[in-house]
């Protein structure tokens with residue numbers, strides 16, 4: 710087995726990240742960036758380095774799973790969700806189910822929870838269950854904790870901060886319990902083929918699949934399709950797209966904002 714394959718096997722066994730489902734180029738680029746930072750010249754050298762330096766494993770996990778996110782990322786998408794999609798769902802039923810797949814440190818599910826909290830305050834009969842999942846348990850831990858630095862709050866209004874966050878003595882902001890109670894954070898690998906929840910009214914998987922192979926993206930679209938309720942909505946990242954083999958499973962609702970409904 711060549712050096713690269715040996716390193717990949719080590720990553721799959723130790724970090725439980727299925728490298729073969731990601732584009733090879735992508736894995737190589739991420740590895741090279743860690744090799745530069747650790748002054749290692751070959752995949753072999755790097756493998757020896759990881760084995761000898763336990764803390765490198767976490768850095769490697771971070772490099773492979775890129776966790777960048779923010780509150781109300783792509784505001785236009787949230788505007789449509791708030792004005793059209795969520796009201797449509799609540800017109801049909803009083804309790805809705807949402808899955809945020811690849812939620813990173815939680816800004817995406819918390820953004821949805823803020824919108825929903827305001828809607829539910831205006832009508833006490835409404836309720837929601839949000840499942841928020843990620844493969845990376847470190848970011849999930851942060852999401853559950855719900856503590857954010859002041860710079861993460863830039864897109865939030867004063868009113869939103871006041872309603873949904875507590876300012877901590879160190880200047881950070883903590884999500885209030887009424888938002889946390891709406892969300893169940895759980896580890897989940899999107900490549901497992903098994904949905905983290907079913908009968909979903911809304912499924913968001915945004916900025917997660919850009920590094921997945923075409924085959925893996927198609928598998929995911931099939932899995933998502935089976936997890937959605939017959940009239941459920943699916944939201945992708947702005948730069949993501951449905952492959953030709955699976956695009957007939959969904960009907961565009963707002964093509965620009967990458968919002969689809971399930972085709973029955």
Ligand SMILES: C[S@@+](CC[C@H](N)C(=O)[O-])C[C@H]1O[C@@H](n2cnc3c(N)ncnc32)[C@H](O)[C@@H]1O
Pocket residue numbers: 774775776777778779782810811812813814817842843844845848897898899900914915916917946
């Ligand atoms: C760039 S973040 C996107 C966060 C958020 N959805 C957003 O759009 O702001 C991508 C997330 O996908 C997660 N991820 C990558 N591969 C995954 C997999 N196979 N299963 C579940 N999550 C995965 C990463 O851990 C990371 O937290």
